[in-house]
Amino acid sequence: MLKVGIIGTGDIADLNILGYIHSQDTELVAVSDINVDRTKKKLAMWNLQSLRIYEDYKQMVDREDLDIVEILTPHDLHAPMTEYCAKAGVPGISVQKPLSNTIADCDKIIQACSEENVKLKLFENFRFYPVYLRAKKLLDQGIIGEQLNFRLKNILTGGPGGVASDDLRGWLWRIDIDRCGGGPEVYDDGQHKFSLALWLMNQSNVEKVYSWINYFTGVIDSPANILWKYPSKNPDDPPKYGSMEFTWAANLYYPSNYYGIDEFIEISGTKGIMWINQCTSGGNYVSKSPQYPPIVVYVDGEVKTYGEDLPRDWRYSFINSTEHFIEVMKTGRGEPIYTGEQGKALCIFAKMPYISDQRGEIVYWEEMTAKNEEKGFCAVEKSEDADPSGLHRFTRRKSRDLKNGIKQGLKCIDFEYK
Ligand SMILES: NC(=O)c1ccc[n+]([C@@H]2O[C@H](COP(=O)([O-])OP(=O)(O)OC[C@H]3O[C@@H](n4cnc5c(N)ncnc54)[C@H](O)[C@@H]3O)[C@@H](O)[C@H]2O)c1
Numbered sequence: 001m002l003k004v005g006i007i008g009t010g011d012i013a014d015l016n017i018l019g020y021i022h023s024q025d026t027e028l029v030a031v032s033d034i035n036v037d038r039t040k041k042k043l044a045m046w047n048l049q050s051l052r053i054y055e056d057y058k059q060m061v062d063r064e065d066l067d068i069v070e071i072l073t074p075h076d077l078h079a080p081m082t083e084y085c086a087k088a089g090v091p092g093i094s095v096q097k098p099l100s101n102t103i104a105d106c107d108k109i110i111q112a113c114s115e116e117n118v119k120l121k122l123f124e125n126f127r128f129y130p131v132y133l134r135a136k137k138l139l140d141q142g143i144i145g146e147q148l149n150f151r152l153k154n155i156l157t158g159g160p161g162g163v164a165s166d167d168l169r170g171w172l173w174r175i176d177i178d179r180c181g182g183g184p185e186v187y188d189d190g191q192h193k194f195s196l197a198l199w200l201m202n203q204s205n206v207e208k209v210y211s212w213i214n215y216f217t218g219v220i221d222s223p224a225n226i227l228w229k230y231p232s233k234n235p236d237d238p239p240k241y242g243s244m245e246f247t248w249a250a251n252l253y254y255p256s257n258y259y260g261i262d263e264f265i266e267i268s269g270t271k272g273i274m275w276i277n278q279c280t281s282g283g284n285y286v287s288k289s290p291q292y293p294p295i296v297v298y299v300d301g302e303v304k305t306y307g308e309d310l311p312r313d314w315r316y317s318f319i320n321s322t323e324h325f326i327e328v329m330k331t332g333r334g335e336p337i338y339t340g341e342q343g344k345a346l347c348i349f350a351k352m353p354y355i356s357d358q359r360g361e362i363v364y365w366e367e368m369t370a371k372n373e374e375k376g377f378c379a380v381e382k383s384e385d386a387d388p389s390g391l392h393r394f395t396r397r398k399s400r401d402l403k404n405g406i407k408q409g410l411k412c413i414d415f416e417y418k
Contacts, residue, residue, distance in 0.1 A: 002026045002092075002329055005064055007057045007081055008072035009033040009042045011163050011170055012096060015315060016070055016123070017046060019322020025330050030064045032057040057081060061088045068092040068329060070123075074173040075181050075188075079105035086116040092329040094121040094336070097191040098350065099343035101181030104370035106344035113340060121325050121336030122343025126192040126279060127199055128320035130310040131294040135276050136200060138306060143297055144269030147201050150242035151266045152193050156185065156222060157252040159260030175219045182380045183221025185246045186213060187350045193263065194349040195338070197242050200267060205345055206242070207231045210362045211353035215386040217394045222248040226353045238270075250398045251405070256281035258314050272299030282312035354380040
């Protein structure tokens with residue numbers, strides 16, 4: 001049995017533990033969090049009261065002979081925690097995305113794990129969502145020919161969502177650019193979306209990025225519009241581009257079992273077009289409508305749908321991702337998905353839109369290095385356009401719109417969480 005310890009029992013821990021709870025190959029033995037009272041409540045909720053609790057993660061790592069550590073903490077803690085676990089001899093370390101808040105710290109993590117022969121996993125779960133796995137299989141079979149263009153629409157809604165902090169904890173570190181590494185939308189949540197933009201298009205990086213990011217509330221990096229070009233692998237390859245759009249519709253009623261966010265993808269190919277509908281909020285009202293099957297493909301004058309047999313529940317992306325890592329650790333075969341280098345590539349991609357917006361020009365992949373970051377040349381800064389009174393004005397307008405809507409008969413339908 002592989003012994004597992006968890007650092008950070010915040011919101012995402014509820015989903016990260018799922019793959020271990022029913023595993024025949026692992027045993028959850030201990031957790032660590034600076035908030036012991038909240039952690040006790042979490043263990044009771046998970047029905048795992050027998051786990052040992054450590055306030056100091058170093059003590060947990062030193063005392064428990066762990067085979068796997070899950071790091072589920074704010075981004076600026078990923079590097080010091082990973083380095084400590086690697087040096088203490090933990091053979092398998094899974095770090096929730098992003099790998100870190102800076103490119104320099106991504107390098108430190110990769111080096112420490114390589115020196116200590118650690119299997120390092122960057123935990124990016126969308127890559128394991130059943131609908132995306134099916135879409136990728138169809139793409140690899142050449143269903144739409146060669147992929148030419150990738151487009152992703154990301155919408156942040158008014159929810160209600162099932163994953164909610166009991167306090168502002170999760171927001172405070174996310175809106176601090178130094179701790180988060182960027183903003184809560186494009187850098188934090190964006191990691192998943194940039195992962196899809198590379199994986200579904202068979203790419204490991206992009207050539208250049210251009211973007212606009214509007215910090216109209218002063219704290220959230222949305223709306224944002226991002227464009228990029230993929231590198232040409234062969235001289236006769238057709239040019240390949242991608243784009244992503246982050247919209248914030250704060251009062252939009254859009255129930256989700258998790259976060260009030262959803263994703264819609266369109267991929268154009270040489271033979272056809274593929275649409276992939278929903279991920280984070282899969283299973284809600286939209287999934288139940290006939291207009292939004294999980295995968296739609298137009299090819300040769302025909303439209304076909306796929307994936308109706310699959311579970312449309314985001315939790316499976318977590319379970320599948322964890323099961324894959326357990327298999328790698330158990331057999332010693334293969335590499336985690338993603339590796340440290342792939343995790344670093346996601347950090348770079350997700351930082352490029354900010355640098356482009358800061359400079360008002362195109363940013364090239366080769367510019368995104370730890371050295372340039374240190375010189376301040378490609379370091380994400382607080383947006384100059386951020387309006388400190390924006391949040392106040394936005395909140396007032398949002399409440400006024402909601403009140404008017406209710407007066408005009410807007411219904412708030414109850415949504416049952418499963
Ligand atoms: N895969 C996804 O879809 C997804 C979704 C949300 C968050 N995340 C990632 O998960 C990680 C955690 O996010 P979250 O939303 O759970 O944040 P959170 O704020 O809810 O939880 C973080 C936890 O870390 C604990 N912590 C802080 N300092 C600590 C320390 N020194 N030692 C031990 N514990 C410490 C906090 O007390 C808190 O319980 C981040 O990397 C985030 O980007 C991933």
